[in-house]
Amino acid sequence: MADVTFIVDGKKLTAPAGTLLIDACRKAGIEIPAFCYYPGLSLQAACRMCLVRQEKVPKLQTACTTTVAEGQIFYTSTPEIEQARKAMIELLLGNHPLDCPVCDAGGECELQDMTFKYGAGESRMVDVKRHRDEQQWSPAVFYDRPRCILCYRCIRMCGEGMDVWALGIHNRGANSVIVPNDGHQLDCEQCGMCIDVCPVGALTSGTYRYKTRPWEMSHVSTVCTHCGDGCKVTLGVRSTAEGAEIVRADNRDKSGINGDFLCAKGRFSFDFVASADRLTEPLVRNAQGKLEPATWEHAIRVAARKLKEIRDARGGSAIGVIGSNRTTNEENYLLQKFARTVLTTNNIDHARSTDYAAFARALAGTEGKTASLRDIAAASAILLVGGNPTEEHPLLAWLLRTNVRLNRAKLYVANSQPIKLDRQAKATQRLPVGSYKDLAAFLVQGESDFSKALAAEESLVVIFGEEFRGDAAENLVAWGLKRGPNPDSVRFAYLGDYANSRGAADMGLFPDLLPGYVPVTAPGAFAEYANLPATPGKSMPQMLEAAAKGELGALLVVGADTVSRSSLDSAALKNTFVVVQDLFLTETAAVADVVLPAASLYEKSGTVTNTYGDIQMVRKAADRAGVKPDFEILVRLAGAMGVDVATLVPFSKRGTTGDLGQSRGAQAGEADRHAVWLEANGLEPKLSPFDPLAVFDEIARLVPGYTVDRINLFAGNDVHTEPRATPGFVPVGAIQSPSLVVPAHDTLFTSGTLGCYSTTLRQLEEHQSKELAKAAAD
Amino acid sequence: MSANSETLPVFSSALATRFDALVEKYPVKRSALVPMLLYAQDEVGYLSDAVIAEVARRIGITELEVRNVATYYSMLRFKPAGKFNIQVCTNIACMLRGGYEIYERFQQELGIGPKGVTPDGLFSLEEVECIGACCWAPAIQVNYDFHDELDPDLVPGILDQYRNPIQNKGKNA
Amino acid sequence: MPRLVSHPDEVKIVSSRFGKGAANIDRYLELGGYEAVRKCLAQGPEWIIEEMKASGLRGRGGAGFSTGMKWSFVPKQSAKPKYILVNGDESEPGTCKDHLIFLHDPHSIIEGAIIAGLAVGAKMGFIYLRGEYRYLIEIMERAVADAYERGFLGKNIFGSGNEFQVITQTGAGAYEVGEESALMESLEGKRGVPRIRPPFPAVVGLYGGPTVINNAETMANVPHIIRMGAAAYAAVGTPRNGGTRLFGISGHVERPGVYELPMGYNLKKMIYEVGGGVRGGRKLKAVVPGGSSTPVLLPEEIENLGMDFDQVGKAGSMLGSGGVVVIDDRTCMVEFALRTISFYQHESCGWCIPCREGTDWLKKSLTRFHAGFGTASDIDNIQYLAENMLGRTFCPLGDAAAMPTLGFVKKFRQEFEDHLNGKPCPYAREGVPQLTVV
Numbered sequence A: 001m002a003d004v005t006f007i008v009d010g011k012k013l014t015a016p017a018g019t020l021l022i023d024a025c026r027k028a029g030i031e032i033p034a035f036c037y038y039p040g041l042s043l044q045a046a047c048r049m050c051l052v053r054q055e056k057v058p059k060l061q062t063a064c065t066t067t068v069a070e071g072q073i074f075y076t077s078t079p080e081i082e083q084a085r086k087a088m089i090e091l092l093l094g095n096h097p098l099d100c101p102v103c104d105a106g107g108e109c110e111l112q113d114m115t116f117k118y119g120a121g122e123s124r125m126v127d128v129k130r131h132r133d134e135q136q137w138s139p140a141v142f143y144d145r146p147r148c149i150l151c152y153r154c155i156r157m158c159g160e161g162m163d164v165w166a167l168g169i170h171n172r173g174a175n176s177v178i179v180p181n182d183g184h185q186l187d188c189e190q191c192g193m194c195i196d197v198c199p200v201g202a203l204t205s206g207t208y209r210y211k212t213r214p215w216e217m218s219h220v221s222t223v224c225t226h227c228g229d230g231c232k233v234t235l236g237v238r239s240t241a242e243g244a245e246i247v248r249a250d251n252r253d254k255s256g257i258n259g260d261f262l263c264a265k266g267r268f269s270f271d272f273v274a275s276a277d278r279l280t281e282p283l284v285r286n287a288q289g290k291l292e293p294a295t296w297e298h299a300i301r302v303a304a305r306k307l308k309e310i311r312d313a314r315g316g317s318a319i320g321v322i323g324s325n326r327t328t329n330e331e332n333y334l335l336q337k338f339a340r341t342v343l344t345t346n347n348i349d350h351a352r353s354t355d356y357a358a359f360a361r362a363l364a365g366t367e368g369k370t371a372s373l374r375d376i377a378a379a380s381a382i383l384l385v386g387g388n389p390t391e392e393h394p395l396l397a398w399l400l401r402t403n404v405r406l407n408r409a410k411l412y413v414a415n416s417q418p419i420k421l422d423r424q425a426k427a428t429q430r431l432p433v434g435s436y437k438d439l440a441a442f443l444v445q446g447e448s449d450f451s452k453a454l455a456a457e458e459s460l461v462v463i464f465g466e467e468f469r470g471d472a473a474e475n476l477v478a479w480g481l482k483r484g485p486n487p488d489s490v491r492f493a494y495l496g497d498y499a500n501s502r503g504a505a506d507m508g509l510f511p512d513l514l515p516g517y518v519p520v521t522a523p524g525a526f527a528e529y530a531n532l533p534a535t536p537g538k539s540m541p542q543m544l545e546a547a548a549k550g551e552l553g554a555l556l557v558v559g560a561d562t563v564s565r566s567s568l569d570s571a572a573l574k575n576t577f578v579v580v581q582d583l584f585l586t587e588t589a590a591v592a593d594v595v596l597p598a599a600s601l602y603e604k605s606g607t608v609t610n611t612y613g614d615i616q617m618v619r620k621a622a623d624r625a626g627v628k629p630d631f632e633i634l635v636r637l638a639g640a641m642g643v644d645v646a647t648l649v650p651f652s653k654r655g656t657t658g659d660l661g662q663s664r665g666a667q668a669g670e671a672d673r674h675a676v677w678l679e680a681n682g683l684e685p686k687l688s689p690f691d692p693l694a695v696f697d698e699i700a701r702l703v704p705g706y707t708v709d710r711i712n713l714f715a716g717n718d719v720h721t722e723p724r725a726t727p728g729f730v731p732v733g734a735i736q737s738p739s740l741v742v743p744a745h746d747t748l749f750t751s752g753t754l755g756c757y758s759t760t761l762r763q764l765e766e767h768q769s770k771e772l773a774k775a776a777a778d
Numbered sequence B: 001m002s003a004n005s006e007t008l009p010v011f012s013s014a015l016a017t018r019f020d021a022l023v024e025k026y027p028v029k030r031s032a033l034v035p036m037l038l039y040a041q042d043e044v045g046y047l048s049d050a051v052i053a054e055v056a057r058r059i060g061i062t063e064l065e066v067r068n069v070a071t072y073y074s075m076l077r078f079k080p081a082g083k084f085n086i087q088v089c090t091n092i093a094c095m096l097r098g099g100y101e102i103y104e105r106f107q108q109e110l111g112i113g114p115k116g117v118t119p120d121g122l123f124s125l126e127e128v129e130c131i132g133a134c135c136w137a138p139a140i141q142v143n144y145d146f147h148d149e150l151d152p153d154l155v156p157g158i159l160d161q162y163r164n165p166i167q168n169k170g171k172n173a
Numbered sequence C: 001m002p003r004l005v006s007h008p009d010e011v012k013i014v015s016s017r018f019g020k021g022a023a024n025i026d027r028y029l030e031l032g033g034y035e036a037v038r039k040c041l042a043q044g045p046e047w048i049i050e051e052m053k054a055s056g057l058r059g060r061g062g063a064g065f066s067t068g069m070k071w072s073f074v075p076k077q078s079a080k081p082k083y084i085l086v087n088g089d090e091s092e093p094g095t096c097k098d099h100l101i102f103l104h105d106p107h108s109i110i111e112g113a114i115i116a117g118l119a120v121g122a123k124m125g126f127i128y129l130r131g132e133y134r135y136l137i138e139i140m141e142r143a144v145a146d147a148y149e150r151g152f153l154g155k156n157i158f159g160s161g162n163e164f165q166v167i168t169q170t171g172a173g174a175y176e177v178g179e180e181s182a183l184m185e186s187l188e189g190k191r192g193v194p195r196i197r198p199p200f201p202a203v204v205g206l207y208g209g210p211t212v213i214n215n216a217e218t219m220a221n222v223p224h225i226i227r228m229g230a231a232a233y234a235a236v237g238t239p240r241n242g243g244t245r246l247f248g249i250s251g252h253v254e255r256p257g258v259y260e261l262p263m264g265y266n267l268k269k270m271i272y273e274v275g276g277g278v279r280g281g282r283k284l285k286a287v288v289p290g291g292s293s294t295p296v297l298l299p300e301e302i303e304n305l306g307m308d309f310d311q312v313g314k315a316g317s318m319l320g321s322g323g324v325v326v327i328d329d330r331t332c333m334v335e336f337a338l339r340t341i342s343f344y345q346h347e348s349c350g351w352c353i354p355c356r357e358g359t360d361w362l363k364k365s366l367t368r369f370h371a372g373f374g375t376a377s378d379i380d381n382i383q384y385l386a387e388n389m390l391g392r393t394f395c396p397l398g399d400a401a402a403m404p405t406l407g408f409v410k411k412f413r414q415e416f417e418d419h420l421n422g423k424p425c426p427y428a429r430e431g432v433p434q435l436t437v438v
C-alpha cells in the first residue's frame, strides 16, 4: 500500500497506509506499551495499555487497532496518557500477588518492567486479593491464575498459531480463568508456546519452574538437536560442580528461522544432557570381557593401536565406519576424511533416514531450485506431498500454517491419509496407499482439478520426503521443473529426520559418494586426499553382513545405535573390534571394545545443516566433565595412530594474528560479535586442531555447495546451501536399494535413541497417551 | 460398547427433535448453541458433562468451546438446582422496594441460605440481577414464572403454589 | 402479569395497543396492524429511510442515535447477506418497557423489522430476547409463526416478491450481551464479548454481513411512524427528539409503572404527577433518570428538566433507557452505590483491564466501606478508580459503571464521610441485614 505521512509526538513518520499505529511507532523507536498486542496474532484491544490521543477524536484510541492514514496527528506521552498507563497498571496489580521474588518470570516479566517504567510507586488497594491455587496442566505446563493478567495471548497462540485450540476461557469478569481443554489437564501438542508468550509468570514451565532466576543464567543461542528442521534455540545455562547445566530452552532470540516457534522437544527435551545414564568416562573391555572405566589416554591408545594394526595387516577394506545424523558438519567431514585418508577405506555410511543422494541427483545441473525454510515461509503456493509435518516437522508445519493464516498462501496437500495440515489446505488430493511413486505421472497428466490448480500457480514450492526415493524423487522434480514458463517458479524441499541427517549426506558419509555428492570414482575427485581408495566401499547393511561373516576386522561407530536400529544380533559383532563414540551406553556401545564418551550437540561448536539445506552455527552451551566432542576424539585417534593431525585439520594455517580473547568482552554475546569482526578481518585464530571451525575453510573449499556467506553464518544467521551434483554423476544403483533408507518417523514426543534418555519427553508422551486413552473411552 | 449410562440418550426424543430443527434454522449452526444449552438445562436440570458433550457433538465444536460459552452466561449452571429455582431480584429498583426483605423471608421459610437447595430438592434460592420487572418491584422468578409487587408476607403463599401444584393450576405468571 | 397503568398526560403511540389483545394476529390486524408494511412496499426503501430521518426517532436502547441515519449507513450493495437485529435484551436495571411490548404488541416489532428489512435490503431478521423472558419468547414465537402463516413473513411477503425471514433467539443471562456487537457474538453462539470497532455493524455485523441493530421499542415505533407520518410523529416530541418514550417509573413512587410520555416531558412532573409523588409523602432525595448507568440527579437539578436526550445530557446525565428510579430521603446512597456497582462487577465481560479490575475493586471497596470498615482515603480512591475507568474501556460497560459511581461520590460525598464517623450505615433499615464483606 502507498506510504502515508502522519505525526506522532511532533515527529513526522511515514509508513504504508493501513499499518497499525503501534507497529509504526515501535519501528520509529517510539515505545507504546502493550500486553495483549502480539504481532501475528489477532487483535483484541483488551489491555488498554496502548491508549494514545488522536487529534480531533474525543476518546483515547488503542494504538494496536488504529491504522495510520495521511495527515493524522497522535500524542503518545502526554500527562493524560501517562496517567492512563499508570492507572491500568494499578488496576492490574490490584489482584496481582506480587510474588515477584519467587516468580519464574521475575526479571523478565513484562508486567514488572511496565510497573517500573509506567507504574505507580505505591498501591491504593487495601482489599483482599483473589486467590486460586496453582494448577498443573501437564508435565510441561503450570498455571497460576492470580498472576494471570488475561491478555489471551496463550489462547490465541494455541489456537491461531498452533491450530490446537486447547486453551479456553471460562466464567466472566473478574472470575475469568484460562482453562485447559480437558478441564484440568492439557490435551495438546505440549509445545509450550503458551508459556513462551505469557507476559507474566502465570504459565510456567515444568522443566524450569523455581530452578533459577533469569539473571543467573547465561544465554547461549544454538540449534536444537532433535529433528531435521533445525530451530534456533536459546539455552539458559548455569554453572555447576560438574560443568555447566542447561536449565531452560526457549526462543528468546526470535531471529531464527523458527521466529516465535519451538516444539516440545526443542523447548523441554534438553534434559537428556544431564541424564544420570550419560557416559562420563571411557570404557575399555578387559581380559575378562567386561567393559571397565579407563583414562582417555588409555582408551584412545587401545583403539588407535588396534585400528592401525587391522589397517596395516588386512587393509582399509577390513574396517567399517558408521557416522551419525546428529553430529556436526565438521565432525562428519572429519569422520569421512579420517576413514578415507587414515583408515584408507570407503566403507563408510550412516543410518539414512531419507534419500538425499537421489534428491541431489534429481537436481543435478540446476541452480536455485531448493527452498530454504525462509522461502517456504514466504511462498505463495506450496505442494506438500506425503508425511505429516505436524508430528515430524513441527517447524515446517508452523511455517505453513502461519504463511496460510497471515499471507493467505495456498497450500496443496497430497497424502494417502488425512493429516492435520489438511485444515489449512486450499485443496487436498487423497492418494492410494503406496502410490506416491505415481504422483508425478498423475500431475503430468494434469486432468484433475488438483493438477490444474497446481499448474495455474505463478510459483510453487514442492515439499516431499522419503516416500520419494531414487527415480520417484527424480520424476517428481522433473515434473516440477517443467511446470510453468518461469524458470524461477519452482523450488523443492526434501524432508529427512534428525538435526544433521542432511549434513551427514552432504559431508559424504556414503560408501560411494564423497562430500558434496561427488562419486568416489569421479576422475580427480578430492585429489588432495592422500590414500583415497578408488572404488566404492560397503554400505551399512553390507558392513554388518561382512561383520556377521567374520570378515570385518574393525568397526568405528560414531553417534549411532547401529545394533538396535538394524535389529542386528549383537553376537554378530563378536569377531569385530568395535569402537563406539556415544553419549550413552547404547546397545551398540554395550558390545564395543572401546567406548568413548561423546559430547552432545549442546556441548560443542560447529555447524549443522537442516533438511532444507539451511546451515546454522552450533554453540557450546553446557559442559560435562569427562566427555569430549567427537571432533576432538577423532583428532586424538588420528594422532595416536601416528598421523600428522595438521593434514587432517588445517589448523593455524590462515589466521596468523591470533586474538586469544584478551580484547573480548565478558559476555557471550559480545564475544560472538567480536568473532564476526575477527573473521571479517582475516584474524580468526585457528590455533588448535580441536577447533572444529578450523576445518570449515576446507569444507567451504572442497564441498560443492558449501561456499557460503561465513560472516552471516558466524553472526548466528541461517545460510542456505544446495547440492551441486554434476549431471549424470551420482550413481543411481546404490540409492535405489530400498533397505538402505530406514526413516525414523519420530513423533512430537520421540527423538530416536536420544529421546529415551529425556525424562521430560517420556513424561509428555505418557501424559498424551493417557489423554488419548481418555478420549477413546468417551 | 456395553449398555451403560453412557449409551442412554441425553435428551428426550421431543427435545432431540427440537434440537435437530434448531441447528438447521440458522445461517450458521453454532447460533443454536446458547438456546440449546438453556433448553437442555430446562429438561435435565443443569448442564451435566453428558449434556455438554452431546451439545458439542450436535454443533460440531469442542467441549471446551461449549464450556467457554456456557460459563459466560449466568442462567446456566453446572450443578443441579431445586425443582423450583427461586430467583430474587435485589437490584436497585427491587432493593428500594424491599427486595432484600423478600430474599431474607425466603431464606427463613425454606431454611436455606444463598445458592442453597432444600433437602427435598424442591426449592433452591438465589439472588439475581435485574430481571426486567422494575416497575412492578419487588419481583422474583420461580423458574421462568414472574411474581411481582411482592411483600414478604406473600412468600409463604408463593411457596405453597409450587408445593401443591394441582390446586394452583393456571395461576402462574 | 405486570400491571398496566395510565395517566392523562400519556400520548399512546407504541403503547396504543397495550391491553387490547394485540398479540393475537387478527386483533393486531383490526387495530391497523401490518398496514405500514403495505405502505412501505408501495413507497420503496429511499422513502422509508427519509421518513425515519424526518421523524426524529432516536434509538430507545440508550445511546439515542438517529434511527434513520443508522439505516442509511448500510451499504446498498453487499456480497454478504444483510440482517436486521432487534435488541430485546433489556437488562439495564430500572428498565422494563420492552417487556410490555413483547407481551402486548409483539407484531409491532415484527412489522418494524420487516420495514427495516425493506429499507436496507435485508432478508432476515433476528429478535433477541433475554433468557429470563421465557414467557415473552413464547408469545413472540407464536406471533412469528402466525405471521408466517399469513404470508407476512417468508419468501414472498404480502405477495410482493420480497423475502423476509424472522428468527427469535434467547439469551441466557448476560447484561453485556445487550451491547450491540456482544449481542452479535452471542447470536453466533459465542461468549458475549464485544467486537473491535470499526468496522461498525452497519458495514460488518452479524455473520460478517451489514447489520441494522435496534432496540425493541425503537423497532415497535417504526410502523406507527409510517402510519401516522413522520411529521406528525416528530411534532409530538421536542426538536431533534421525535415522538414519545416509554418511561419506566420505579422505586419510591406511589404509582410505579411504564408510561408513554412525549419526549421532553418534565421530570419533576413525571415523578410527582404521573408517578403520584414520592411514596408515603417522603422527601425526594435523588433520581436516576435513565437506568442504572446514568448519573444520579438531585431534586434541584430536575426542576425544569425536560426528558429528552439533549436536555438530560446537558444536565450532566443521560436519558439512557428511560428507566426513572426514584429515591427517597431514607435511602443510604452508599448502599445504593454498592448495589449499582455490584451489578456491573457481576456483568463485566472481563475482556478489558479497566472494566474487569475496576468494577471488582470498586465493589470490594464499597462493600468494605458500607460495612463500616472504610478509611478516609477510600472516598478519593473510589473516585480515582472511576475516573480512570471512564472513557478507557473497550466498550461502554466500563463507563456505565464509572459514571454513576462518580455521580454518587461527588453528589453525596457528605454521606460517604458520615459512614466513616459513627454508624456503618446511617440509614440502615431495621431488620435488613447489612451486606457482609466478601
Ligand SMILES: Cc1cc2nc3c(=O)[nH]c(=O)nc-3n(C[C@H](O)[C@H](O)[C@H](O)COP(=O)(O)O)c2cc1C
Residues within 6 Å of the ligand: C058, C059, C060, C061, C062, C063, C064, C065, C067, C087, C088, C089, C090, C091, C092, C175, C176, C177, C178, C179, C180, C181, C213, C214, C215, C216, C218, C219, C395, C396, C397, C400
Ligand atoms: C453494556 C451495554 C448494554 C446494553 N444493553 C442494551 C439492552 O439491553 N437493550 C438495548 O436495546 N440496547 C442495549 N444497549 C445499547 C445497544 O448497544 C445498541 O446501542 C442499541 O441496541 C441500538 O438500538 P437503538 O439505536 O434502537 O437504541 C446496551 C449497550 C451497552 C454498552
Ligand code: SF4
Residues within 6 Å of the ligand: C176, C194, C347, C348, C349, C350, C351, C352, C353, C355, C356, C393, C394, C395, C396, C397, C398, C399
Ligand atoms: S468495558 Fe471491557 S470488560 Fe467491560 S464489558 Fe466492556 S469489554 Fe468487557
Ligand code: FES
Residues within 6 Å of the ligand: A033, A034, A035, A036, A037, A044, A045, A046, A047, A048, A049, A050, A051, A062, A063, A064, A065
Ligand atoms: S495492546 Fe492495545 S489494548 Fe492491549
